[in-house]
Amino acid sequence: MASGPIPILKLGSILLATIQVDLHDTVVDAFQHDVLEEIEKTGSSGLIVDISALESVDSYVARMLANTAKMAKLMGSETVIVGMRPAVAATLVRMGYLMSGITTALSLQEGLEFLSNNQNGAVSD
């Protein structure tokens, strides 16, 4: 389904991408390309990006996640980042990256809950 090393699964009307590799330009490009292609193909309204395997997230990755969410939004899909590790949250906050504008949830389940509430028109956050 995906051309790059980041697998994208379809869960009903939601897409689930699980990041388990070190991120750099070619991987990121492939990922964003794959995500948008999938959204277009399936018309999905929600994207969950699971970062539970990432032990660190630098500004490059933070920007990449934010941009991916923006791209998905333009195509009608809400994005939720799930599984952030304690050390990642601490590092981002200490660096001053508050990732405003990105929705996060503790787990895949909560991410799905958020997306379904969102689709029902419930006010989020």
Added chain:
Amino acid sequence: MEHGFRPDYMKILKLDEEECRRRLDFFEITEEDAQRLVSLRSFAEQWTQEITEGLYELIMRHPDSRIFFPDDATLARVKRMQNAYFLKLFSGSYGMDYVRDRLLVGAAHERIGMPPKLYLGAYRRYLALIHEKLRDHFKSDKAESVKALASIRKLIFFDMAIAIDTYIAAYLETMTRHQAAIRELSTPVIKVYDRVLLLPIVGTVDTQRAHQIMETVLVQVVDQQAKVMILDIAGVPVVDTKVADHILQTTAAVQLLGAQTILTGISASVARTVVQLGVEIKRVHTRSKLSEGIELALSIVGKKITAVAPRKDEV
């Protein structure tokens, strides 16, 4: 000369170029003093031994101070070091190297356990002996003698300040080590209800403790998959901008994980201070009482506290 681990006093006391310059300025040590002292170098070399003997005569006369110099070898060594110390006063160069050297001297005294009262008493004697010798040296020229004493006195006081600082730094270092151990025991995260956690913060929150609190809280939130994290600050004695910053960093990090935070225990004075300081508390629920925070947390997870219906046999 370095054996074993010695704390870096320059670092603990923040003695950088800037700080050294400020001190020299406050003690009014000028280029003129430096030049005067350099010109007195031969005076120093001539009299240092006698002055040192005079100092140690006092020290060895009193049982309190005598115990630090138990044998002849030790006494001989410290007298040599005392001479070197004295001569350095007349070096004319009082920058960071000089300060570093004086720190080592102070640290050595602290390390052997000599109490400040003896250390300062010795300095008093030292200054008196130097005064005597200066008077003799300048005989007729009283004005010059006064100027020379003034310059030396400035430097002696400068040195004493550094000596006191090393004592303080050593105590601080010990306290820090103890505090580290206490800190480990002082972040009890409590599970109030399924997916609702509470951390009552009691005591002062310095940077190191704040880091530890954030880390413990984040780990617990993920481990317990908490939806709500309550931070009660009723037990924090002083909430200034720094403390508020620390606490808000933690709440921001919890929110980044995808959980909500509630700050409770906000007293009237804290509310006043926070607003007056211009601290912005965004996206964090706040309540003055912990009980209110718990009620709010429960409502967030879809629960509420209700009165129990009276039992049949209580009617």
Added chain:
Amino acid sequence: MNAAFMSRSSNSDKGPWDIRIEKEVDIVAVRQLVRDLTKAHRFDQFAIAALTTAASELSRNVWVHAKGGSARILLLENGKTVGLELQFADQGPGIADLNRALAGGYSTANSLGLGLSGTKRLVDEFHIDTAPGRGTRIVIRKWKKDF
């Protein structure tokens, strides 16, 4: 310790390790080495993330702004605990307004951001030597918490 880590180490496991930063993937190499070292020496998860992220940020700066440079990693010991020192050097354009960069003045929202002020907060020591036309040299240190 995985095979990749072992093959990267010099004569002993004490380092120092040198990595040229010439391609974007070299950033990953630096990051992975720092991660492996901090894990091998049992830094806590927060310190691992902090050092790995700092290494990533600074290597990326070298690659993006100077189009290349080098990283050197050293294992430190001070009698009480161990630490890691990371050195980044490049012959790039240098930073003109260092105070502004350290205060976070350079935007970190776009790709020209330097993230220096943020990185500084992740480590115990941060030293920078830079000037327009003289390249940049950054040294950071972080010690393992002992208690």
